[in-house]
Amino acid sequence: MKLDFSQWHEFVVASIFDIHNGRGITAEEIAENPGVLNAVQSGEEHNGVIGRISADYCREMQYVFTLDCCLTVARTGTAGFVSFQADGCVVGDSAKLLLLRHQEPSPELYLFLQTILSQNRFKYSYGRKVTEAKYMGDVIDLPIKRDSDGSPVIDPAKTYSPEGYIPDWQFMENFIHALHYKPLTTENSVNSAAALNVVNWKSFTIGSVFDLKYGVNLALNACVESESEEAINFVSRTESNNGVSARVERVPGVEPQEAGLITVATGGSVLSTFVQPERFYSGRDLYVLNPKEDGVGLHAKLFLTTVIEANKFKFSYGRQANKSLPDIELQLPIQRDATGNPVIDPTKQYHMDGYMPDWQFMEDYVRSLPYGDRIPKVG
Secondary structure, three states, X not given: OOOOHHHOEEEEHHHHEEEEEOOOXXXXXXXXXXXXXXXXXXXXXXXXXXXXXXXXXXXXXXXXXXXXXXXXXXXXXXXXOEEEEOOOEEEOXXXXXXXEOOOOOOHHHHHHHHHHHHOOHHHHOOOOOOOHHHHHHOEEEEOEOEOOOOOEOOOOOOOOOOOOOXXXXXXXXXXXXXXXXXXXXXXXXXXXXXOOOHHHOEEEEHHHHEEEEEOOOOOHHHOOEOOOOOOEEEEOOOOOHHHEEEXXXXXXXXXXXXXXXXXXXXXXXXXXXXXXXXXXXXXXXXXXXXXOOOOOOHHHHHHHHHHHHOOHHHHOOOOOOOOOHHHOEEXXXXXXXXXXXXXXXXXXOOOOOOOOEOHHHHHHHHHHOOOHHHOOOOO
């Protein structure tokens, strides 16, 4: 099924959803009242879920929850992040519950609408909070119900819009059903991963491990967005979608960066770090990293992105990393000989004591993780 956005119309979020403000839920409450109901706060990690709690306890405490599928939106922190909760949830004070107002809910409808609502997330960057009044006043575009000759079906009660347009709920459900996918499988078990003995790791700086260069520094509003197969990924400072905020036409005279490089945001979502699987352009406050060691594989690069992102906490409250990026320290496994002694590099390329990162261990570790055997090649 194709999406013809030119035939869609605007709806105010308040005409589609009811919004319910969460109340404070503590980690102690979750620990003392275990259950199967997801407890959701702001944050993208684990889809916003901070634990599982008893529904009976939430009912007793008159917390805001549902046992049916629903959406949540982060109020603060990762403000505007929308999560889909298939089995319902209870929301804490940094999240809000979104429930369809006039339509019977279904997972397919919520999944479709989750994507639509996520397009407005940019409005809540730079510390802006999701308030009920502002969020419910946001406008989203949706397909509308039409009759057999293609004319809009008009609701005389004007339930959803002043013009009487009605969202095409059936189209949304059918679109999600029509998406082709295969369940992702893995031959690796949870117990197959190699052990991490971080006690024996050594400290390296980003500047000693990688060649760094500033990105192309293009402005997205100066590029022409495109959905063609020839379009180029535009990587920005966002922490979503592998850092890709748009796809754009080739810029005359500007060569895209090569696939397989690592991008690191030094402003915005600081230290959001990704391996770019395709050629790309980049925006401001974005550095491009390439391991100094030749032939470092994709799995090892993914290992390194995780280690770099472990330093994110150092750059909260608006701190940037433009100047300090090369000096950020990374704890990494080191190469050792058969007796377990460190292999020393006489040139001391990576470390003043001659230690060398164990690239092969990093590669093998990520390969050994569940689904590590399903990571596609880059390029």
